[in-house]
Amino acid sequence: MSRGLGRVQRAVLAYVRSEPGGRSTIDGTPLAASITGLARVVYGVEQPTDAQRAAVRRAVRRLEAGGHVEVQRRPVGRTYTQQRAHPRFWPPRYDRRLAVCTGKDGCPGCTAGDRPSMYFDADIMAMFIEHYGTLAEADRQLWRATAHGWHLYPVPLPRPADDYRTCEVEITELCVRRALTDKERAEAEQRAQQFIRPYVAAMLAMLRRR
Ligand SMILES: [Zn+2]
Structure with missing residues (x-):
């Protein structure tokens, strides 16, 4: 072979x-x-x-x-700094920020006019994992979010001071x-599902108790 x-x-x-x-x-x-x-x-x-x-x-x-x-x-896991030219006129750009609602005056999400969501399901969980990078941190933030909900709101990206901007570029x-064989692939899919199931089940059980 x-x-x-x-x-x-x-x-x-x-x-x-x-x-x-x-x-x-x-x-x-x-x-x-x-x-x-x-x-x-x-x-x-x-x-x-x-x-x-x-x-x-x-x-x-x-x-x-x-x-x-x-x-x-x-x-x-490493980055380098790069200076990039950008067009002289560019439209305002927005980033979407995921944040746990603090439930207090001055919560950035509430201030931005976003109503906190109390909606939780597997897709929301996947979004938290993607945003926070690790399952452990996503889990921590999800539990925090059960108090006052979570926000997904647009934040304007800052305009650069001059004609160049400095970027951190991920290497x-x-x-x-x-x-992998087809069999291994199918088994991996099953294991991943099993891995995530208790987290989703815990979230759903907690929501039912509310
Ligand atoms: Zn809020």
Whole structure:
């Protein structure tokens, strides 16, 4: 099955098949390895060169085309600052902010004219998880929100002081894991559902008690 693959491709495939990152505690699937991590292993160096990373990236793309691996672009938890030009005239831009209602005078959501919502279901929970980044923090915020509700309200983004703005750009990297079988995929889906079920059930039970 690995015949016809180049040296770098074989090394990458062997490494990702060893599931070096272990498995997700949520759905049980292998965690993905980053291109930099793969290049370290394939070339046995601490700081891979750009050429080494590029060779690994090419090998990964070929393995992906052959159905051997799955590839995703993921944030790696680092950012860099970039200055970007922007058009001289630009329309006001808005961001949507999710916030727990404080129930007090001066609650930013209430001040923005948004009525707090007491609506909770699996979709709302998914929105909290996406917004707060982790299940633990989303859960904490959801419980806080049961007191006075939550807001989703538009906030105008600040206009830059001059013709340039400084952005924090999140660094992403290609991340790779071995291809899953259809059976593994179905099992992962089931495990993820089971994982989230108690949280949704707890929310619904609490709402019924109110
Ligand atoms: Zn409020």
